[in-house]
Amino acid sequence: xxxxxxSHRLEQxxxxxxxxxRLADIGSDHAYLPVALVxxxxxxxxxxxxxxxxxxxxxxxxxxxxxxxHCISVRQADGLAAIxxxxxxxxxxxxxxxxxxxxxxxxxxxxxxxxxxxxxLQPNGGERHLRQWLMDNGYGIRHxxxxxxxxxxxxxxxADPGEPVAYSPQELFFGPLQLQQRTPAFxxxxxxxxxxxxxxxxxxxxxxxxxxxSKRVELAEHIDWIxxxxxx
Numbered sequence: 001x002x003x004x005x006x007s008h009r010l011e012q013x014x015x016x017x018x019x020x021x022r023l024a025d026i027g028s029d030h031a032y033l034p035v036a037l038v039x040x041x042x043x044x045x046x047x048x049x050x051x052x053x054x055x056x057x058x059x060x061x062x063x064x065x066x067x068x069x070h071c072i073s074v075r076q077a078d079g080l081a082a083i084x085x086x087x088x089x090x091x092x093x094x095x096x097x098x099x100x101x102x103x104x105x106x107x108x109x110x111x112x113x114x115x116x117x118x119x120x121l122q123p124n125g126g127e128r129h130l131r132q133w134l135m136d137n138g139y140g141i142r143h144x145x146x147x148x149x150x151x152x153x154x155x156x157x158x159a160d161p162g163e164p165v166a167y168s169p170q171e172l173f174f175g176p177l178q179l180q181q182r183t184p185a186f187x188x189x190x191x192x193x194x195x196x197x198x199x200x201x202x203x204x205x206x207x208x209x210x211x212x213x214s215k216r217v218e219l220a221e222h223i224d225w226i227x228x229x230x231x232x
Contacts, residue, residue: 005036006033006036007149008147008149009095009122009147009154010033010095012145012147013033013093013095013120013122014033014036014037014042016120016143016158017037017042017091017093017120018090018091018118019042019043020042020043021042021043021090021091021118022043022044022045022046022088022089022091023037023043023045023046023047023089023091023092023093024047024049024080024082024083024087024089024091024093025046025047025048025049025092025095026049026079026080026092026093026094027049027051027055027094027095027096027097027105028049028050028055028059029050029055029058029059029096030055030058030062031048031058031059031063031072031074032062033093033095034048034072035062035068035072038068038071038072039068043091044071045071045072045087046071046072046073047072047075047082047083047084047087047089048063048072048074048075048082049075049077049079049080049081049083050074050076050082051078051079053076056074059074060074073087078108079105079109080105080106080108080110080112080113081109083109083112089114089117090117090118091117091118091120092113092118092119092120093121093122094106094119094120094121094122095121095122096122096124097123097124098123098124098125098126099123099124099126099127099128099129099130100126100129100130101126102121102123102126103130103132103133106119106137107133110137115161116161117161118158119134119158119159119160120156120158121156121157121158121159122154122155122156122157123155123157124152127157127175128172131171131172131175131176132172134157134159135165135166135172138161138162138163138165139159139160139161139162139165140159140160140161140162140163140165141157141159141165141175141176141177142159142160143156143157143158143177144156144157144175144176144177144178145178145183146178146183146185146186147185148185148188148189153185153189153192155175157175170225173222173225174186174225174229182229182230187229187230190226191226191230193226194223194226194227197219197222197223197226198223201216201219201220204219
């Protein structure tokens with residue numbers, strides 16, 4: 001891979017990293033994002049965190065091959081434990097994990113965050129749970145987008161700490177900014193999911209297991225919300 005080239009998904013994440021930021025890329029895998037950003041002159045320094053040995057070694061190899069060991073620190077650590085106070089991090093990226101996993105990483109590592117880091121998050125599902133954590137912890141969502149790559153829908157959520165926010169259940173479900181903007185990519189994603197949710201509800205309607213009523217009610221409500229996005 002050309003060290004300055006990124007997938008479409010990571011390009012959209014990179015576009016949200018402020019120029020001059022001191023970046024922590026957690027769960028970086030091959031460190032493609034921080035390597036590209038440093039080579040492009042967008043960020044001067046970065047920290048890469050990986051908990052598993054194989055991706056840690058892959059990230060270190062990528063950094064070494066590009067001669068960036070002097071400005072990208074690769075650390076084997078669990079989540080935000082890769083960040084040290086002396087790093088003076090101003091932007092944190094967590095990409096390619098489930099929303100619940102990203103939420104849990106942020107919750108476990110809250111003590112490693114100061115008061116000013118921008119969070120640039122690319123969850124693979126579970127966005128509602130992640131937005132709930134952001135709201136509960138004083139982060140306002142500043143940018144959201146849906147993109148499609150290799151037949152999968154991805155979301156990018158950018159949040160900054162600031163004034164308390166209160167999102168409605170629908171805003172947590174869809175994203176407060178996406179609910180306002182309703183881009184073609186956003187509407188197409190939810191139309192695809194609508195068909196899946198309808199089939200799931202139909203299966204639940206014929207299931208005889210106890211304790212499914214609350215799931216049926218919630219699913220029916222979500223279907224109503226999706227149908228209201230783009231009424232025929």
